[in-house]
Amino acid sequence: MTAHTGSGEPSRTLALLWGEPATGPEARRRKGPARSVTPERIVDAALALADAEGLAAVTMRAVAERVGVSAMSVYTYVPGKPELLDLMVDARYARMPRRPWVGETWRERLTGVALANRDLLTAHPWLTEVAALSRPPLGPGVMAKYEHELSALDDTGLDDVDTDAALAFLLGFVQAHCRAAHDAERVATDAAMSDAEWWAANQPLLARAFDPRTYPRAVRIGAAAGAAQGSAWSPDRAWEFGLARTLDGLAALIGDGGG
Known part of the structure; x- marks a missing residue:
């Protein structure tokens, strides 16, 4: 089942989205090489994976490999994939161009x-x-x-x-x-x-199977629409x-x- 936004733990997700400092055990575990890691770097790595290979490629292990740390280190910054998805979507929304609506209806x-x-x-x-x-x-x-x-x-x-x-x-x-x-x-x-090649390849069969007397509207309208849009x-x-x-x-x- 595909995950969706809003399925992570709310308080952790909101803290990450708004850049609030981490507290508790997760913050204390951040030490050694992982200090160079930030949630932004993790999100950028996940976005690159999703854009290049699709959402299925975005795993915590794959993201960790892109960032150059262990998967456990990534978990100290982002609790799990549900929270990561929220961060990814929010980052994409933040980077959208926003043109001014000057003089427009x-x-x-x-x-x-x-x-x-x-x-x-x-x-x-x-x-x-x-x-x-x-x-x-x-x-x-x-x-x-x-x-x-x-x-x-x-x-x-x-x-x-x-x-x-x-x-x-x-x-x-x-x-x-x-x-x-x-x-x-x-x-x-x-x-x-x-699509055009698929319909052309199946045209002889369709011509035999689709009786205009049985399906008058489907045959007439379907043919007109198909011809108009390919x-x-x-x-x-x-x-x-x-x-x-x-x-x-x-x-x-x-x-x-x-x-």
Whole structure:
């Protein structure tokens, strides 16, 4: 079962996220060569592993090897993988670019929020596996991201509860889309065949199996969609259509059509 953010021991995680000094037995065990180690170095090593090899490659032993210390030394700085995942996600959020919303409508601002999150999840697809919207790591990276993205909804007339819900609605679309795009890319990579090649290879069988009299809508609409986008599902087409409809839904709530 894949771990997710918010599954670590809360007090330890928060102390690490906000850089509070360690106390108790763990702090007393930090001695010798491990003194050159910092939580930041451990997080950077874990991020490099996740980006290069996927989340499964991130083990405490593998991180320790990258840092150049024993696994036990790493445990004196980060209690375990659940806490490490929170630190990793928060670090990625902290490093996101945050452009000013000068002279933009709310629709343009929210498009910017969506694009920034898509760029992040595309560059670091492992985030779609662990970044739980319901239990984010409550560190400085998350708070800076949340504050900036909430400001994109300034002057929309929404109350505080609806502002939070509108942002969650938008981010939920982005995360679902990026997870689907990541899954589609992984399938194509594993099969060493693009979607267009797969459909072309199966076309003769499909033509015999799919009777337009039995499946009139599926055959007609599926053929039209496939011809338009080159496969059964196009990430770019799904993104453009889904983002526009998400913003249209928010426009109905805000009431001005587009800011």
